[in-house]
Amino acid sequence: MSTAAEHRPAEAAPILRVEGLSARIAGQQVVEDVSFTVPATGITALLGRNGVGKTSTIKAIIGLIDRTGVVELAGERIEKEATFKIIQRGVGYVPEDREVFSGLTVAENLRLAERDASPRRQLVEELFPDLLARAGQMAGTLSGGQQQMVSLARALLNTNKILLVDEPTKGLAPKIVGEVADTLAEAAKTVPILLVEQNLHVVRQLAEGAVVLSGGRVVHTGRALDFLDDAGLIHRHLGVSTDAASHGDPVEKGAAL
Numbered sequence: 176m177s178t179a180a181e182h183r184p185a186e187a188a189p190i191l192r193v194e195g196l197s198a199r200i201a202g203q204q205v206v207e208d209v210s211f212t213v214p215a216t217g218i219t220a221l222l223g224r225n226g227v228g229k230t231s232t233i234k235a236i237i238g239l240i241d242r243t244g245v246v247e248l249a250g251e252r253i254e255k256e257a258t259f260k261i262i263q264r265g266v267g268y269v270p271e272d273r274e275v276f277s278g279l280t281v282a283e284n285l286r287l288a289e290r291d292a293s294p295r296r297q298l299v300e301e302l303f304p305d306l307l308a309r310a311g312q313m314a315g316t317l318s319g320g321q322q323q324m325v326s327l328a329r330a331l332l333n334t335n336k337i338l339l340v341d342e343p344t345k346g347l348a349p350k351i352v353g354e355v356a357d358t359l360a361e362a363a364k365t366v367p368i369l370l371v372e373q374n375l376h377v378v379r380q381l382a383e384g385a386v387v388l389s390g391g392r393v394v395h396t397g398r399a400l401d402f403l404d405d406a407g408l409i410h411r412h413l414g415v416s417t418d419a420a421s422h423g424d425p426v427e428k429g430a431a432l
């Protein structure tokens with residue numbers, strides 16, 4: 176008789192597996208024995224208060240900071256590889272603070288990001304009609320939300336196995352936060368996403384799974400909604416009240432570890 180495991184669909188295998196990941200910056204342990212998996216579909220949120228190591232975890236995954244531990248992409252070990260090779264394997268990275276080339280036009284920013292022989296220009300044009308209209312505008316003169324769209328579009332031009340997206344709604348007006356969230360929801364239909372996000376309303380809208388960090392360590396993993404609906408967990412790990420969480424207020428800034 177066959178087992179349930181044999182009947183598990185192929186997509187049940189995680190696209191990313193991190194095991195015992197540790198990293199230090201300037202002598203400080205910023206990521207400590209972190210283990211989690213990211214499913215091959217949908218959005219998984221990486222949560223935690225300010226300074227708990229979310230960005231460092233993402234940077235450690237792609238080798239931007241020295242680390243120890245196992246990183247597996249689609250079942251293959253990648254932790255010994257250089258960052259550019261990890262990116263070439265299909266890890267798209269959308270860094271915090273957008274990092275567009277401000278002295279280049281929108282079109283030039285996008286062209287520079289094209290890695291594949293057949294970049295997915297049509298998808299990007301469908302998802303970002305506003306960018307098409309602004310193709311000749313200097314990226315440095317775009318609003319924060321528009322720059323975020325450029326940053327997301329650059330990652331989506333290539334066929335990736337996973338996107339690592341760091342705080343895409345940070346500093347944006349509420350209406351623009353909604354637009355970025357809607358775009359992420361569309362993007363997630365084409366690629367799984369590990370999303371660092373402080374706005375719990377956005378997490379509630381988008382994320383299926385949640386990995387919660389505190390002090391560089393994983394303190395909770397599970398379904399995002401289960402976490403968001405648990406007042407005790409929210410208070411303990413994010414330092415906000417359930418009221419604030421259910422109304423989508425961002426995680427309290429500057430909260431102590």
Ligand SMILES: Nc1ncnc2c1ncn2[C@@H]1O[C@H](COP(=O)(O)OP(=O)(O)OP(=O)(O)O)[C@@H](O)[C@H]1O
Nearest residue numbers: 200201203205223224225226227228229230231232
């Ligand atoms: N270049 C650096 N030099 C020294 N310390 C750093 C550096 N980068 C990060 N750190 C420290 O590492 C710890 C984790 O930072 P990290 O940016 O990963 O946290 P985070 O959870 O992403 O925070 P935030 O939500 O505020 O972006 C913090 O204590 C931070 O001060």
